[in-house]
Amino acid sequence: MSDTPAPPVRLRADVLATPAYRQGATPTKPGFKLSSNENPFEPLPGVLAAITERAGLSHRYAAAGMPELRAAIAEPFGVDAGSVHLGAGSVTILYQLVHAAAGPGDEYLYAWPSFEAYPALGLASGATPVAVPLNARAEHALDAFAAAITERTRVVLLCSPNNPTGPAIGRADFDRFMARVPADTLVVLDEAYREFVTDPQAVRGEDVLREHPNLVVLRTFSKAYGLAGLRIGYGVGDPAILGAAASVAVPLSVTGIAESAALAVLAPEAREAGAERIAALAERRDGLAASLRELGLDVPEAQGNFVWIRETAAGEGGVESALALAADFAEAGTLVRPFAGHGVRISVGEAESVPEVLRVVAAHLGR
Ligand SMILES: Cc1ncc(COP(=O)(O)O)c(C=O)c1O
Structure with a gap:
């Protein structure tokens, strides 16, 4: 942060020492943007009409609580609307949960590499981030997680499928892990990419939520539903935990336009189109991963809308430099x-992006 000018007022040294979340870069020339795990399809049927209609009410705050949307989300989890908390993107709920549970001297655990926002989540609350390295298959090392839990651990973040590496946590592994977590420790299962999972053995929030009062499941409308720009996501879990999250939330941050768009993508007309697109992206992902493996790359099990190319010491099964490969792509x-x-994470984008990705990787590898 040395190139940042000193602030004219007294600010917290720990905050100044922490880099801000770095968003995927904005394209500067025509090409594919495969850096933010966005959905390449245009908005689902009904979304633009819903947004346009709601725009007429832009001078009003959204109705308190958004009960219709919360009830629709709650249904597949077998809970009621009181067990659903909405946020302006699920990332806001991640912050809220860590703030609600972990203060100075407390710790929260997360895998690494994983979602780049995790290391800074506890900064403002004074909690200490503890990163648990992934295992050799680029999966959560759940035994190491369990061993890392101490008296000070207040939150355990699990990301399934893991962004950026791809593997989902298996249901049996999840069950074994949960049996080792103290019942008074919050576990957050971040399923931002759950809709893309095709492995039937993978854990699924709906199946496990009611067994664990200390579990909150996070999902988002940003990825599978293509509403990243509107900022809406949700947590499902114990109402008292979510109430504490709401206490530290920035009020009024979920907009009525985002609410209307979310209701539109959950409407029956959009659901079918949405499911088709999700299936198409999962198939495209599998094809891309298979082709990369044919180039000799050891691509981990890809269950999200992205694939992972490892950086390995001698380039064995991966590339020697993630930055060099990304530079070739940018070029x-x-x-x-x-x-x-x-390593390098590549989002599954437009159909035409697949041959281009393979071309750049093959050229980088000298194939
Ligand atoms: C694992 C994971 N969780 C949460 C999010 C946040 O998504 P949003 O705030 O758009 O709902 C992301 C976004 O990239 C993510 O990768």
């Missing part, structure tokens, strides 16, 4: 997300 006009020292 060709395509944006991907490098994690220096770890």
Whole structure:
């Protein structure tokens, strides 16, 4: 942060020392944007009409509580609307939950590499982030997680499928892990990409939520439903936990336009189109992963809308430098997300992006 000018007022040193969340870059030339795990399809049927209609009420705050939307979300979980909390993106609920549960001297655990927002979630509350490295298959090392839980651990974040590496947590592994977590420790299952999962053995929030009062499941309308720009996501779990999250939330941040769009994508007319698109993206992902493996790359099990190319010491099964591969992509006009020292995440985008990704990777590998 040395190139940032000193602030004219007294601010917290720990905040100043922490880099802000870095969003996927904005394209500067024509090409594919495969750096933010966005949905390449245009808005689902009914979304634009719902937004346009609601725009006529832009001078009003959204109705308190959004009960219709919360009830629709609650239904597949077998809970009522009181067990659903909405946020301006699920990332806001991640912050709220960590703030509600973990203060100075407390710890929260997360896998690494994982969602890039996790390390800074506890900063403002004074909680200490504890990263648990993924295992050799780029999965959550759940035994190491269980071993890392101490008296000070207040929150355990699990990301399934894991962004950026791809594997989902297996149901049996999840059950075994939960049996080892103290009942008074909050577990957050971040399922931002759950809709893309095709592995029947993977954990699914709906199946496990009611067994664990200390579990909150997070989902989003940003990815599978393509509403990333409107900012709406949700948590499902114990109403008292979610009430505490609401206490530290920025009030009034979920907009009526986002609410209307979310209701539109859950409407029967949009659901079928949505399911078709999700299936198409999952199939495209599997094809891309298979083709990358044919190039000799050890791509981990991909269950989200992205694939992962590892950085490996001698380039064995991966590439020698994530940054160098990302630079080759940028040169060709395509944006991907490098994690220096770890690998490169490539989102599953437009159908035409697939041959372009394979072309750039093959050229990088000298194939
Ligand atoms: C694992 C994970 N969780 C949560 C989010 C946040 O999504 P949103 O705030 O758009 O709902 C993301 C976004 O990339 C993510 O990758």
